[in-house]
Amino acid sequence: MSQCRHQTIHQKDYTVPDYLVETVELEFDLDPGETRVVSRLSFICNHERGASPRPLVLDGEELTLLSLKLDGAELAPERYRVEEESLVIDAPPERFVLEVTTKINPATNTALSGLYASGPMLCTQCEAEGFRRITYFLDRPDVMAVYTVTLRGDKAACPVLLSNGNLVEKGELPDGRHYAVWHDPFKKPSYLFAVVAGDLVHISDRFTTMSGREVTLEIYVEERNRDKCEHALLSLANAMRWDEEKFGREYDLDVYMVVAVDDFNMGAMENKGLNVFNSRYVLASPESATDDDYQAIEEVIGHEYFHNWTGNRITCRDWFQLSLKEGLTIFRDQEFSADMQSRPVKRIADVKSLRSAQFAEDAGPLAHPVRPESYVEINNFYSMTVYHKGGEVIRMIETLLGREGFRKGMDLYFERHDGQAVRVDEFVQAMADAGGRDLSQFMLWYDQAGTPVLTVTDAWDAGSGSYTLTVKQSCPPTPGQPEKKPFHMPLVMGLLDREGNELPLALAGEGAPSGTQRVLELTRETESFVFTGLSSRPVPSLNRNFSAPVKLDYPYSDDDLTLLMTRDSDPFVRWEAGQVQALKQIMGLVADFQAGRDARVSESFIESFRRLLDDDRQDRAFLAEALTLPGESYLAEQMEVIDPSAIHAARELVRATVGERLSAELLRVRQKCAPAAPYRPDDGLSGCRRVNTICLSYLMAAGGQDAIDMNMAQLRRSDNMTDTLGALAPLAGCACPERDEALGLFYDKWRGDRGVIDKWFSLQATSRLPDTMDRVLALLEHPDFDIRNPNRVRSLVGAFSQANQVRFHDASGRGYRFLGDQILRLNAINPQIAARMLTPFSRWRRFDAARQELMKKELERILAEPGLARDVYELAEKSL
Template sequence: MLEIESPASPQTIDLKDYKIPDYYIETVDLHFELGEKQTTVRSRLAISRYSEAKAPPLVLNGEALELLSIQLDGQVLDKKDYQQNPESLTLFQVPERFTLEIETRIYPQDNTTLSGLYTSGGNFCTQCEAEGFRRITYFLDRPDVMARYTTTIVADKKKYPVLLSNGNLVAQGEEDNGHHFAKWQDPFPKPSYLFALVAGDLARIEDEFVTRSGRKVALHMYVQSHNRDKREHAMASLKRAMAWDEQVYGREYDLDIYMIVAVDDFNMGAMENKGLNIFNSKYVLAKPETATDTDYENIEGVIAHEYFHNWSGNRVTCRDWFQLSLKEGFTVFRDQQFSADQGSPAVKRIQDVNHLRTYQFREDAGPMAHPVRPESYVEVNNFYTMTVYEKGAEIVRMLYHLLGPEGFRQGTDLYFDRHDGQAVTTDDFVKALEDANALDLSQFRRWYSQAGTPELRISRAYDAEKSTYTLKIKQTCPPTPGQPHKAPLHIPLAIGLLDSQGEDLPLRLAGETTAVTGTRVLELRQEEEAFVFHDIPCEPAPSLLRSFSAPVKLYLDLRDEERYFLLAHDKDRFNRWEAGQQLAVKIILGLVKDYQQGKPLVLDSAFIETVGRILESDEPDQAFVAHILALPSEHYLAEFMAVIDPDAIHETRCFIRRSLAKALQELFAATYQALTKTGAYRRDPKEMGRRKLRNTCLGYLMELDEPDIRSQCLQQFNHADNMTDVIAALSRLVDIEGPERKIALQTFYDKWQEDSLVIDKWFTLQALSRRQDTLARVQELTHHPAFKLTNPNKVRALIGAFSQGNPARFHDPSGKGYGFLGDYVLKLDPLNPQVAARLVSAFNPWQRYDQNRQELMKAQLERIAKTPQISKDVYEIVSKNLA
C-alpha cells in the first residue's frame, strides 16, 4: 500500500474501545464576547468524577483555540498544572467535584471549515455536530456527556441585533459602548454537539403552535430581510410536522419557543440543535418563482426531519458516534413516513428506494462499505453516509414491518419513556421494541453490525394437482472490507400472489387454518428456506418484496410477460413501478452488449407499446405515471455491470429515449398539450403531478431536437410562472447545440444573478449537460464571479454535480475529469476538509472500471495521498481506496 503522508498519523477510533467518561459535566455557563476580528469565550463548568476510586487526569478536547486563562475552584492554574497540544488540554490533578473556568480566544471570521463558531454573510453561527464544539472552548466533546447549558451573548447591538442560543430567553439588556446581551437557558441536559449560537442582523417571522395539551409554543424563523417572502412554506411545514408527531408518535414539543435560522454557508442540510435549528438556506427559502416542486418537497422533509430530532436525537441521544444511526436512521424513517402522509405514499417510496439503490448500494459495494453501526473510524464526519442514514432508515422500516403499526408504536413509546434524557445505543432501541412486543430480535440485530447488501435468490414451483405454490429462498451477502463471512439475517419479505385477473390470492401456509388476503410478510431467518402456500387454484404471478420491505437485491427469473402483467395489474404500486424498472434494466443491458459489440440497436416493440399504454392510461396519480416513464439512471444501471462502461450506458440510454420519442411523438405531444395548466399556479399533489408528467413528456420530445420542439421548450422557459417549469425547460436546452441554449442560459442568469440559491441551479444544470464540452464549461464556471470555493452549496452545485452526477462526462477516457476533481480536492482540503472528503468519494468505485480508467483514477488518488498534511477526512477515504 502507498505510504500516505498525514499531519499526525490519524488515530483509528474503535467501538470495542468505548469506555464511559472519567468525568461528567453537570452544568455549563458560557459567555461570548463577539467581535469583528476575534471572539472571547468564557466557560464555567461544574465537573464531577465518575468514580471515587481513581483520579485520572482530566483530558479536554480543543482545536484551534488560543488559551487565555484557567481557574480551578477560583484558583488560577500555573502552566505546570496542565499540558496543551493541538487537540487537547490535560489537567493532571483535579478533585472529585470542582468548578473549572476557562477563557479562550477564537477567530470565527477566519474559520472556513464551517465547524464550530464561524461567520456567514456577516452573521455568526455554529455547527457543532459532530466535533465542532471543541473549536469553541475546551470541553469533554462527546455525546455521552450531557449537561444543562446557560449561554450569555454580548455583541454590538447595531451590527448584531439578534442574539440566539438554545432553550428559553431568560434575560436581555443593554451594555456600554453600544453593546447588548441576551441570556439563554436550556432546561434539558444535552451533549455539546447540540449547542447552537446565532448572532446577526436577521428578519424574524413569527407564528404559534398550540400543543395537544394546550401549551402555546412561539415559532420564530430568522432569514435575511430580502428573503422574508420565502419562508411561508417552511413555517407551514413545521406546523404540520409538529401536529403529525403528536398524532403518530405521541410526542409533544417541550420548550416555550422553537427557532429556525437560515444561513448560506453550511456543510450540511440542517442541524437539530435543541430549540434552535440552523438550516442551510436551500432547505428553508422557497417561493414559486425561485423554487421547484422538488425544492418544496425537500424543504418539507428536512424541516420535519430536524423537528422530529427533538425526541429521536435530542431528548434521547446517541451514546457515541458509532451509534449515529440511532438518531439519524430512526429520524429519516420518521420524516419519510411524514412526507408519504402529505402526498402520494407510492411516489415517496419510489423516490426513497431509487435514491437508496442508486447510491447506498454502491457504497455497500465499495471500499468505504461499513455497517450501519460502524466498528471503527478515523474521522467521524466521513460516517455521515447513505449507509448510516438511508440504510439505517430501512432497518427501522423492517422493524415496522415485523411489528406492525400498533406494535411499533408501543415499542417507540417505551423507548422514549425509558431513555428520556439519556445517551443510548442501537441495542437499547431494539431492546425497547422487543420488550414492548415480547419478541426476540437477537438475530435482527445483525443488520446493525454487518455491512453489505444482502441478496435473495428465489425459485418457484407450482403443483397443479396439490394446488400448492412453493417459494424457495436463499440469502447471501457478499464479503466487504473486514467482513469476509456473513451470518444469516432476519429479513421481512412482503409478498403477494396474483391470479390471472390481477387479484391478490388468499395465502395460507401449511399448518395454518386461515388465509391472509393481500400482502403477507414472510420472516426469513435461515440461509435457505422454503414456503409452501396451499389452496392456490392457478399458477400465480409472484409480487415479491412489496413496498421494498427490506434493503436487499432480489433475483427472481421472471418472464417478460410476467413483468408486463405486474406492471399493469399489481395492487402494490411500488411493485408496479419496479416491474417496469426490471423490464427497462433488462432491455438496456441487452442493448449495451449490442453497442459494445458494434451491433445495430433496435428497441423492443412491446416496450414501446407498453409506454404508450401507460401514457394513455387513466391513472389519476400523474406523478406516479411520470416515475414509471422514467428510465433507470446511469448510476443505477452501472450497478449491474461487472466492468462499468459509462459510454455504452449513456449512449444506449439516450438511444432508447430517442426511440421512444420518435415512436410516440404524437402521444407525447398530445399529453403535453392536454396537461397545460388552465388556472393560477397551485402547489398541491395533483398540480405537482401534472407538472411532473407534462415535463416528462417535454423531456422525451426534446430528444428529437427538432426546431419546432426547441422553440416550444424555449417558449415554456420564457413564459412559465414557476421555477419547476422553467428548470424543466432549461435542463433540456442545456444539452442542445442550437442558439436557444445560449439565449436561455444568459436570460436565466441576468434575471436571477442576485439570488444565490437560484444561481446554484444554473451551475448544476450546466454541470449535468450531456454536451462534449461540459468539462470545459465547468472549468470556466469555477472562475465565474458567482462561484465561491468557500461556499459548500456552490461547490456541490458545480464540482459535485459534475463529478457525481454526470458519469459520461466525468469518466471521459482522457482522464481530464479525474484531474479536474483531484485539483479541487487539493484546493478545498485546507479550507474545508468535510467538503473535500465528499468530493473525493467520487473515486470510490474506481476499481470497477476498465483498466485505463482505473489507472487514471488511481493516479489521482496517489497524487492526493502524496500531498503533505492532507486532512483526516480526506486521508481516511483515500487510504481505504488505495488499500
Template sequence: MEPAAPSTVYLKDYRPPAFLVSEVELDIDLLGEDEARVAARLALQRNPAAPRPPADLELDIDEIAVESVAIDGQPVGDGRWAADARHLTVKDVPAAFELRTVTRIRPRQNTKLMGIYLSGTGFFSLCEAEGFRRITPFLDRPDVMARYTATLHADKARYPVLLANGNCVGQGDEAGGRHWARWRDPFPKPSYLFAVVAADLESCQDRFRTRSGRDAQLQCFVEPGKLDQIAFALESLKHAMKWDEDRYGLEIDLDEYNVVAVGDFNAGAMENKGLNIFNTKLVLARPDISTDWDFSFIDRTVAHEYFHNWTGNRVTCRDWFQLSLKEGLTVFREQQYAADRYSRAVARIQAVRNLRTGQFPEDAGPMAHPVRPASYQQVSNFYTSTVYQKGAEVVRMMHTLVGPENFRKGIDLYFQRHDGQAVTTDELVAAIEQAGGVDLAQFRLWYEQAGTPRLTVRDRYDEASRSYELSVTQQCPPTPGQPAKRPMHMPLALGLLAPDGRELPLRLQGEAAPRGTSTVLSLHAETEVFRFIDVPARPVPSLGRGFSAPVVIDYPYDEAGLQHLLSYDSDSFNRWEAGQRLAMNLLLQGVADRAAGRPVQFPEYLAQAFGRVLADAEADPAFAAEALALPPEVVIAEQLGQIDPLAVHQVRFAMRSFLAERLHDGLRRAYDHFATPGPYSPDAQSSGRRALRNLCLAFLMDLRDADARRLCLQQLEAAGNMTDAMAALSAIANCDCPERRAALDAFHAKWRDEPLVVDKWLGVEAQSRLPGTVERVRELTRHPAFTLKNPNKVYALLGSFGVNQVQFHAADGSGYQLMLEQSLALDVVNPQVASRMVRNFERYRRFEPGRQALMRAALERIATTPGLSKESSEVVGKALA
C-alpha cells in the same frame, strides 16, 4: 505511495467518560469579526461508572487559544495545566469541582465552518460532530450531557439578533452600543447540540398550541430582504408539530422554537435544541425561485429537524458509532410524514431510488460500512447514505415485522426508558422487541454487517396438488473487513397474481387460516422454502412489496410476467418496480449488444407497456411520471461487472429516443393536457401534473426536432414557476442547438441576484452531457458566482459535475483532472466538504481499465499531497487499500 493512516477509533474500545458535566455556563463576547472571547464555567464530577478514573482532566480543543484555567475560583498555575493542538490537560483535579476557562477564537479564519464562524450577516455555529471543542475546552462526546446557559455579547447595530438554545431568560443593553442576551436550555443535551447565532436578521413569528394546551412561540430568521421566502417553512414546521402529536404523541417541550437560515453551512440543517440552523437552500422558498422538489424537500427537512427534538435530542447517541440511532430513526419518521403528506406510492419510490443510487453503490465500494460502524478515522466521513437511508430501512423492517401498533408501543417504551439519556441502537431494538413480542436477536446483524444482501428466489407450481413453492436463498457479498456474512432476519412481503390478474388468497401449508392477499414472510435461514396451498393456477409472484427489505431480489421474471405485474399488481411500488425491471433487462442487453458490435434495438412491447402507463396517467400523474422514468445511469452501471459509463449513457439515451419516437403523439397530448392552470401551488396533485408534463418535454427534446425546441424555449420564457423553468433549462442545456448558449446566459442574467437560483444554474451547466462540459465547469470555477468557501457553491458545481456520468468520466481523464485540482484546493479551505468530492474517485476499480487507471492515478496524486487533511486521507486510504 500510500497516504499516512490517520488514527482509528474502534467501537470495541468504548469506555464511559472519566468525568461528567452537569452544568455549563458560557459567556461569549464577540469582540469583532476577527476575535471572540469565551469564558466557560463547568460543573464537573468524576464518573462512578468509569473504570480507574484518572487523576488528571483531559478536555478536547481544536484551534482555540487557552488564556486561563481556574478550579473552584482559584487560578491554576502554569505548571498544572498544559494545552497542545488537541487537548487541554489539568493535573490532579478533585472528585467534584468547578472549572473555569477563558479562551480566544477567530471566527473569520474559521473556513472549516465548524464551531463559531463568520458568515455574510454575522456569526453562526455548527457543532456536530466535533465542533464544540472549537469554541471552548470540553469533553466533546455525545454521552456527556449537561444543562447549558449561554450569554452572548455583541455590537447591537451590526448584530441585533442574539440566539442560543432553549428559552431566552434575559437581555439588555451594554456600554459602547453593545447588547447581551442570555439563553437557558432546561433539558440536558450533548455538546454537539449547542448553537449560537449573532447576526443581522429579519424574522417572522407565529404560535403553536399543543394538544395539552401549551403555547409555543415560533420564529424564523432570515437574511434581510428574504422574509417573503420563509412562509412555507414556517407552515411546514407547524405541520410537523401537529403530525408528531398525532402519530407519536410527542409535543414540543420548549416555550420558544427558532429556525435560522444561513448561506454558508456544511450540513443541510442541524437540529440544535430549540435553535435549528438551516442551509438557506433548505428553508427559503418562493414559487418563482423554487421548484416542486425544493418545496417538498424543505417540508421534509423542516419536519426531519423538528422530529429530532425527541429522536436525537431528548434521547441521543452514546457515541458516534450509534449515529443511525438518531438519523436512521428520524429519516424513517420523515418518510412516514412524507407518505402522509404527499403520494404514498411516490414517496416510497423516491426513497428507494435514493437508496439505489447512493447507498447500494456505497455498500459495494471501499467505504462500505455497517449501519453501526465498527471503526472510523474521521466521524464526518460517516454521515453517509448507509447511516441515514439504510438506517431508515432497518427501522422500517422492524415496523414491518412487529406491525404499526406494536411499533408505536415500542417507541413509547423507548422514550419512557431513555428520556434524557445517551444510548445505543441496542436500546432501540430492545424496546421494539419487547413491545412487539418478536425475537430480534438475529435482526441486530443489520446494524453489524455491511453489504447489500441478495435474495435468490425460485419457484415451483404443482398442478396436481394445487401447491406453489417458493425457495428463498439469501447471500451477502464480502465487504472490507467482513469477508463472510451470516444470514440475517428480514421481512419479505409478497402477493400472488393469478393469470387473469386477480390477487390470490395466501395460505401456507400447516396454517389453519389464510393470510389474505398480501403477507409478510419472516426470513431467518440461508435457504428457506415456503409452500402455499389451494393455488388454482400457476401465479406470478409479487415479491418484496413496498420494498420490504433493502435487498436485491433475483427472480427470473420474463417479459410477460413483468407486464402482468405492471398491469395488475395492487402494490404500487411493485408496479413501478416491474416497469423498471422491464427496462433494465433491455438496457443491459443493449450494453452487451453494443460491446459485441451488434446493433442496439428495443422491442415494441416496451413502447406498448410504457404507452399504457401514459394512457392511464390521469388517475395518478405523479406515479405515472415515476413509472415512465428510466433507471438512472448509476443504477444501470451497478448491474455490470465492469462499467463503461459512455456505453451506459448511449444505450439509455437510445432507449429514451426509441420511446420518444414511438410515443410521440401521446407525449405531445399529455404535455398539453397536464398543464396546471391557475396560480402556482406545490401541493401533491399540482406537482404531479407538472412532473409528468416536464417528463414528456424531456422525452420530446431527445428527438432533437425543431417543434420540441420551440416548445421548450416557449416554456422557459413563459414559465410562471421555477419548476417549469428549470425543466426547460435542463432540456435545452442537453441539446446541441444554436439557442442553447443564449438560453443559459439569459437565465443567469435574470437570476444573478438570487444565490439559490444561481446554484441551480451552476448545476445545470455541470450536468450537461454535451462535449465541452469539462472546460465549461473549469471556466465556472473562476466565475464570480462560485467560491470554494461556500459549500452550496461547491455542491452545486463540483458536486453536480461528479454525478455527470458522461463528462466527469470523460475517456481522456480531463474530468478527473478537474476534480483532482478542485478537491486539493478545497481541502485547504474545508476538509469536510473536500473529502466528499474525493469520494467521486473511490469506486475506480469498478470501471473499465482505461478509466480505472486514470482514477487511480488521481487518488495517488491526492495521497501524496503534503498536509492532506485527515478527512480526505481516510477516503483515499480506504480506496487504495
C-alpha cells in the same frame, strides 16, 4: 495536519468518561475577528478515586487559551499542559468548577465547524465535534449538561442574539452593545449547542400543543429573504402536529427557532430549540423554488424537528450509534412526508435514492455497517448507509411488529431512556420487549455491511394445487467482513393469477387463507414456503413496498412483468416491474453497443410505454415515476465492468426512440397537463408538472426544431421554477444556438438569488454535451463561483463528478484531474466538503484498466499531499 494524527477510533474500545459535566455557563463577547469565550464548567468525578487520580483531558482545536482557573484560582502552569488537540489537567479534585477563557477567530474559520462567519451573521455547527473549536470541553455525546449562555455583541452589527432554550434576560450595554441570556433546562451533549448572532429578521407563528401549551415558532433570515419563509413555517407546524398524532410527542420549550444560513456543510442541524439550516431547505417562493424544493423543505424541517425526541431528548452514547438518531429520524421524516404528499410516490423516491447511492456504497471499498466498527473522522460516517439504510432497518422493525407494536415500542423507548445517551441495542430491546419478539438476530442489520441478495425460485404442483417459493439469501464480502450470517428480514408478498387477481394465501399446515398479502420472515440461508389451495400457477409479487433493502433475483418473464406493472395492488411492485423492463432493455442495448451490433429498441418496450401514456387513470405523480428510466449511475451498478459511454449511448437511444415513436402520445399527455391557472405550490398539480417535464425531455431527445421551440416557449411564459427548469434542462443539454440564449436569459433574471444560481451551475455541469468539461472549467472562474461556499461547490464540482457519469469518466482522464485538483483546493479550506467530493474515486476498481489507472493516480496524488486532512485521508486511503 500531519498524518501521524490520523488515529483510528474503535467501537470496542469505548470507555465511560472519567469526568462528567453537570452545568455549563458560557459567556461570548462576539466579534468576527476575535471572539472571546468564557466557560464555567461544573465537573464531577466519574471513576473510583485511587492513589493516582486520572487526569482531565479536554478536547480543543484552533483555540488560543487566555486563562484557566480551578475553583476560582488561577491554575499554576505546572498543573496543566496544552497539547495540539487537548488541554490536560493533572489530578483535579472529585468536584470542581473549571473556568476557561479562549479566543477564536470566526472570520477565518472556513471549515464551517465551531463558530464561524456566514455573510452578515455569526453561527455555529457543533455536530459532530465542532464544540471543541469554541472552548476546551469533553466533546463527546455521552457527556450531557444543562447550559446557560450569555451573548454580548454590537447591537448594530448583530441586533439578534440567539442560543438554545428559552430567553431569560436581555438588555443594553455601554458603547452600543447589548446582551441576551439563554437557558436550556434540558441536559444535552455539546454537539447540540448553538449560537446565532446577526442582522436578521424573522416571521413568527404560535402553536398550541396537545396539552394546551403555547409555543412561539420563529424563522430567522436576512432581510432580502423575508418573503421566502412561509412554507418552512407551515411545514414546522405540520411536523409538530404530526408528531403529536403519530407518536404522542409534544414540544417542550417556549420557543422553536429556525435560522437560514448560506454557508453550511450539511442540510440542517437539530440543535435544541435553535435549528441552523442550510438556506436551501428554508427559502422558497413560487417563482424561485421548484415542487421538489418545496417537498425537500417540508421533509428537512420535519426531520430536524423530529430530532427533538429522537436525538435530543434521547441521544447517542457514542458516535458509533449515530444511526440511533439518524436512521430512526429518517424513517420518521419519510413517514411524515408520505402523509403530507403521495405515499406510493414518496416510497418510490426513497428507494431510488437508496439504490442509486447506498447500494453503490455497500458494493465498494467504503462499505460499512449501519453501526461502524471504527473510524478515523466521524464526519465521514454521515453516510447513506447510516442514514438511509438505517431508516430501512427501522422500517423493517415496523413491518415485523406491525404499526401498533411499533408504536408501543417507541413509547417504551421514550419511557425508559428520556434524558439518556444510549446505544442502538437499547432501542431494539425496547422494540423486542414491547412486541414480545426476539430481535437478537435482527441486530445483524446494524453490524454487517453489504446489500443482501435474495435468489428466489419456485415450483408448481398442479396435482395438489400447491406452489412452493424458495428463498435463498446471501450477502457479498465487504471490507473486514468476508463472510456473513443470515439476516432476519421481512419479505412482504402476494400472488396473482394470470388475469391479475390477488389470490388468497394459505400456507401449508395453517388451514384457511389469511388474506392476500403475507409477511414472510426470513431467518435462515434457505427457506421454502408452500402455498396451497391454488387452481393455477401464480405470479409472485415480491418485496412489496420494498419491505427489505435487498436485491431481488427472480426470473420474471416479460409477460409476468407486464401483468405486475398493470394489475398488481402494490404501487411499488407496479413501478418496479416497469423499471425491470427498462433495465433489461437498456442493458441489452449496452451489450449491443459493446459488441458492435445494430442496436434497436424492442417493439414490446415501446408498447409498454404507449400503454402507460394512454392510461388516463394513472395518478400523474405515479405516472411521472413510471415514465422515468433508471439513471446512469444505477445502470452502472448492474455492470461488472462499468462502461459509461455504452450506458449513456444505450439510455439515450431509448429516450430518442420513445420521443420519436410516441411523439403524438407525448404531446397529448403534455396537453392534458397544461396549466389551467397560475402556479401554487399546494395546488396538487406537481405530478402534472413533472409529467410535462418528462414528456418535453423525450421530445427533445428525439431532436428537431419543434421540440426546441416548445422548450423556449415554455421557458419564456413559465410562472414557476418547476416549469422553468423543466424547459431549461433539455436546452442546457442541446447543441443548438438556443442553449446559450436560454442560459443567458435565466442568469440575467436570477443572478441575485444564490439558490437559483446554484441550479444554473448544476444544469451546465450535468450537460452530456462533449464540451461540458470546458464549460465547467470556465465556470470555476465565474464571478459567482465561490469555492468557500459548500452549496456552490456541490452545484458545480459535485454535480459534474457525481451526476454526469459519461463526461466525468471521459477516457482522457480530464474529469479525474479536475476533481483531484478541487479536492486538494478544498482540503486546505473545508476538509469535510473535500472528503464528500472524493466519493466518485472510491469506485475506481469497477472500471476498465485505463480508467482504473487514471483514477488510482489521482488517489495517490491526493494521499501524497502534505498536510492532508484526516477527513480526506481516511476516504482516499480506504478507496485505494
